[in-house]
Amino acid sequence: MTYPRPPFNNPAADTIIRSSDGIDYRVRSGIVAEASPIFSDMFEIPLPDHSGVVDSQDFMDGKPVVAVQEDSVTLDRLLRLCYPTVDPILPELQDVRTVLAAALKYEMEESVALMKEALLGFVDTQPLAVWATACELRLEAEAKIAARVLVGADIPIDAPPELQNVTAGAYYRLVKFHRAGGVVGEGFKFCEPDPEDVPEPKSALSRIKSFTYQPRPFADIVCRSADGQDYQTHKIILSTASPLLRDRIHALAAHSSSSELPVLLLDIPGNPLGMLLEICYPVEHDLGALPIHDTLVAISCARRLDMKVPFTLLMDSATVSSAEMTAPLATYLLASRLGLSELVKEVLDFLCMDPYTYGCIPEMEFSPALPYHRLLVTRRASTAIVSEITSTLGKSRITTTRGTSDRAANAGCSGSGAAAGMPIGGDPWLRKILERTAEELRSPKQDDHQCLPDMHKTLQESLDRKVWCGTCEGNLRIVFQIDKLQADVSQALYDNNAKLGALHI
Incomplete structure (x- = not known):
């Protein structure tokens, strides 16, 4: 048995505080009570008569025992802050956090002040x-x-x-x-949302509440959820939907002798279980109208039950919802929290360059910060890459042969200036398209792009405008520069998304 270090092994102490890992700290209750009103109240709780009792959960060596949730390392450090002894050395931030959390819990004013100072160190x-x-x-x-x-x-x-x-x-x-x-x-x-940051809900899709399971006749098995909801269904449907459930049903049948319907216990909450069972039946369902949170929870449960068809249908629905820009950030955060790495990778393509522009959506208040941090950091790197690519705009020079330059000069076109080493000139209409393309690619709301030029359409329109001459290759080079600019940025963003997606595998 492990014993605490002095002064918490003193037989003269009048109370024992027991850590979560079973270490007994013998303390003078008056000292601890002065440091903590919470402990003071606990010490005053009447205990049953222990006359004639050797040792029990509430008494040891005739002294009352107070059990706490902190482990022995944290409890030792916390008590040393209360006692007239040398304060503990806390070399790591995590050490400070655990002691500070305990000090706040027990309302130890002086210990809280000391630990706040240590935290800021x-x-x-x-x-x-x-x-x-x-x-x-x-x-x-x-x-x-x-x-x-x-x-x-x-x-x-x-x-x-x-x-x-x-x-x-x-x-x-x-x-x-x-x-x-x-x-x-x-x-x-930081710890409370500001109503001004919550975006207005988009009305592009009219979402419904999660649909419920519809009972059908001739049921031959009951699926019981983790929270006690029963769904009467059919073995053939379950066996077809999931090999895992098929094996569970076979095992259940081998041990069933009652005339009542066999009960299959599933460690799945009732609402998503009902959704999944309903999807297993060959009828149409409007999955796209489901709330994204319900969809993703159902996806996670479908994976656990190895329900391949419901999993695929719900995944497609979640991806379509993101593609329609109804909830790409919510989908990313919830999918990250539920460990749906496939969906995380899918939705990255639909998130804008700066996710901060979505505002503080409700899902943020119950999603961990780490995936959001990774997303912002990755997008920040993407923005730098796009800025670097687009910053070369207008700095390229066209180098042509003397013969080409002479022909351009004889034709009276602007290609002669470019051949002499001048920056790209070109037709003003094409130049404007190039500049607009670069500007839109740098936009923090890149998911809203609707007007990036189609190269075939641009080429056709340039022919209609009669901007070409036999030697005016500068204009054609601008068209190719537009195409390359888009391709380079798309590839850079794809590579960066792949790095972020890899973190969720």
């Missing part, structure tokens, strides 16, 4: 991790201090593990704070 080297820790513990003042350290430079690319413990909504507000240079209103909070 990491702010210069780990500002993003300190911010996330402060948000997790709802410490707005400390979160703002860490956020101000981040102002003036890009938010770090490397994601600390602490981002898994805060919401994407809080991270959105960090980005808002960062882009505002730290200049925000007095009521600004």
Whole structure:
């Protein structure tokens, strides 16, 4: 058995505090009660008479036992902050977080102040991790201090593990704070949503509530959900839909002797189970009108039950919803949270260049910040790549042979200027298309592009406008430059999306 270090092994102590891993700390209750009103209240709870009782859950060596949820390492450090002894050394941010969380839980005012100071000791080297820790513990003042350290430079690319413990909504507000240079209103909070940030719902699709299972006659089996909902269905339908369920039904039949319908217990919540069972039947369903959250939860459950047809149908529905721009960011966040890596990769193509422009959608408040951070960092890299590609616009020079230059000069076209080393000239109409293409490719709302030029249509229109002459190859080069610009940017964005998608495998 492991014993605590002094002073928590003193037989003269009057109370025992037991850690979650079973270590007994003998303490003087008066010291701990002065440090924590929560412990003070616990010590005052009447205990049953222990006369004649040797040892029990509530008593040991005649002393009352108070069990807590903290492990022995955290409890030892917390109690040393209360006792007149040397304070513990906490070398890692994670060490500070666990002790600070416990101090806040037990309302230990002095210990909280000491741990807040220790937390801010990491702010210069780990500002993003300190911010996330402060948000997790709802410490707005400390979160703002860490956020101000981040102002003036890009938010770090490397994601600390602490981002898994805060919401994407809080991270959105960090980005808002960062882009505002730290200049925000007095009521600004990271841990609470601002109604002004919530976008207006799109009405492109009229969404319905999740449909429910429709009972059918001649049922021969009951599917019971994790929350106790029963669905009378048919073995042949289940066996066809899932080899896993087929095997479960065969095993159930081997042990069933009752005249009642056999019951198949499934560790799936009732609502998604009902949806999946309904989809298994060969009737039409309007899956595209389902709320995206319900769709993705059903996809996750279909994978667990190895229901291939419902999984495929729901995946297609979720992808179409993203393609129609009804909920691409919500789909990305929810798919990331549910581990649907295939859908994450699909939806990346429909997300705009700067996801911040979607606003703070409701799904952000219950999705972890890490996928949103990765998305913003990847899109930031994409923006830099696009900027670099499009920044070369107009800097190219056309080099032609002397014969071509002479012919162009004799024809009186602008190609002679380009041949002499001047920047590309060309027809003003084509030049305008090139500049508009570059501008739209740099747009933060790249998902809204509707007018990027079709090269075949552009070439045909250029012929109709009679912009060509036999030697005016500069105009043709501009057309090819437009095509290459789009191709280069598309390839760069595809490569960057592939990097982000790989993180979800």
